[in-house]
Amino acid sequence: MKQFKILCLAILAFTSMSVTAQTADEIIGKHIESQGGKEKLATLKTVKMTGNMSVQGTDVSITMTKSHLIGMRVDMDIMGTSNYQLGNTKKGWVFMPVMGMAEPTEMDEDQLKSFNSQMDIQGALVNYKEKGSTVELDGSDKVDGNDAYKLKLTNKNGKVSTYFIDKKTNRLLKTSGKANVQGQEMDVETSFADYKQNTDGFWFAYSITNMQGTITFDKIESNIPVDEKIYTN
Numbered sequence: 001m002k003q004f005k006i007l008c009l010a011i012l013a014f015t016s017m018s019v020t021a022q023t024a025d026e027i028i029g030k031h032i033e034s035q036g037g038k039e040k041l042a043t044l045k046t047v048k049m050t051g052n053m054s055v056q057g058t059d060v061s062i063t064m065t066k067s068h069l070i071g072m073r074v075d076m077d078i079m080g081t082s083n084y085q086l087g088n089t090k091k092g093w094v095f096m097p098v099m100g101m102a103e104p105t106e107m108d109e110d111q112l113k114s115f116n117s118q119m120d121i122q123g124a125l126v127n128y129k130e131k132g133s134t135v136e137l138d139g140s141d142k143v144d145g146n147d148a149y150k151l152k153l154t155n156k157n158g159k160v161s162t163y164f165i166d167k168k169t170n171r172l173l174k175t176s177g178k179a180n181v182q183g184q185e186m187d188v189e190t191s192f193a194d195y196k197q198n199t200d201g202f203w204f205a206y207s208i209t210n211m212q213g214t215i216t217f218d219k220i221e222s223n224i225p226v227d228e229k230i231y232t233n
Contacts (some may be wrong), residue, residue, distance in 0.1 A: 002062060004098040008182075009194065014062075017103040021147075022137075023137065024136055024151055025136045026123045026150070027137065027149050027151065027165055027170075028125045028128070028135065029168045031124070031165050031171070031172065032123070033170070034169060034170040034171050034203070035119040035171075035202075035203050036124065036202060036203055038126065038127075039108070040201070040202070041122045041123065041126055042122065042203075043198045043223070044068065044121055044122050044202055044222060044223065045067065045068050045121075045223055045224075046066065046067050046068065046121075046177075046222065046223055046224055046225075046226045047064075047065070047066050047121050047204075047220065047221065047222050048063065048064070048065045048066075048215050048220070048221045048222075048224055048226075049062075049063070049065075049204070049219075049220045049221075050062070050063050050066040050102070050217065050218060050219045050220075051075060051206075051215050051216050051217035051218055052216060052218075053212070053213045053214060053215040053216065054213060054214075055078075055212060055213050056201070058078065058079060060076055060078050060166040061076065061077040062075070062076050062215055063075045065226060065230065066081065066118070066119055066121050067119075067226050067228060067231070068088070068119070068120065068121045068122060069089070069119055069120060070088060070094070070228060070231065071086070071087060071088040071089070071119065071228055071231025071232075072086070072087060072115065072117065072118055072119045072140075072231065073085070073086040073087075073230050073231055074086070075232065079098055081097045081098045082097070083095060083096045083098055085115070085232065086231055086232075086233065087107060087112060087115045087116070087231060088228075088231040088232060089116060089119070090108070091106060091107070091112065091232075091233075092107035092111065092112045092116075093105065093106055093107065093116045093233040094107060094111075095233075103233050110179075110185075113157050113159055114159075116157075117155065117159060117161070123172075124153060124155070124163075125151070125153065125163065128153065131155070131156065132155065132156030133154060133155045133156060134151055134153070134154050135151050135153050135154075136151070136152050137149065137150070137151060137152075138150040138152045138162065140167070141164060143173040143174050143191075144162050144173070144191075146166050146167075146168070146173060147166075147167040147168070148164040148165055148166055148167060148173050149165045149166075149167060149175075150162055150163070150164060150166060151163040159176035159177065159188065160164070160177060161175055161176065162175065162176045162177065163175055164176075165177055169195075171190060171192070171195055171203075172192050172205070173191065173193075174189060174190065174191045175189070175190050176188070176190075178188045180218065185211065186211075188208070188210065188211060189211070190208060190209065190210045191205070191208070191210075192205035192208055193205060193206075193207040193208075194206040198220045198221070198222055199221075200222045200223060201202070202220075202222050204217070204220045204228075206218075206220070
């Protein structure tokens with residue numbers, strides 16, 4: 001009788017795990033639905049994000065313009081100087097006169113890879129297999145008190161990033177990985193908050209925090225005409 005009870009408990013435990021356990025693809029599917037669904041995201045081709053951040057007490061005006069998997073440009077007005085980072089899938093440039101730069105400098109290979117990873121405005125987890133990436137479920141963790149799934153994504157260039165997906169809302173809370181910063185490889189994290197729909201019905205995080213500080217966006221435009229020449233120096 002005792003052995004029978006133990007067997008029943010084992011079966012119940014196994015079936016309970018089977019019901020609650022989720023695969024990486026199931027988690028990704030729910031995440032995509034929380035962003036409006038795959039069909040909606042497939043229509044997102046360009047985005048222009050305008051906002052501000054404070055760096056060591058200095059206000060910085062930021063405009064980020066992206067064309068899906070084509071190019072990205074970040075313009076920053078700092079202390080009366082016009083600074084930028086821009087690039088396409090082949091080359092990238094940095095021009096920061098506020099740091100004493102007299103002319104644009106071409107990004108090295110590692111910098112460009114990191115820059116390129118941000119050009120996927122539909123989301124790196126969307127159609128990740130077709131993009132040559134792999135994803136595996138790496139357990140769970142807490143992010144600012146929220147329970148989150150950990151998904152480890154390895155893209156076709158070998159760059160590894162971890163995506164933390166909120167178990168309740170299925171939205172992206174944080175990403176972590178490594179990036180080349182001024183010639184040194186560093187651990188970097190980016191947090192996402194204040195999700196809202198813009199006028200076209202796309203969901204965006206209007207607050208993004210990284211090692212430089214928190215960017216608060218007051219306007220996010222989507223599918224606007226963008227001249228791709230702005231991604232070439």
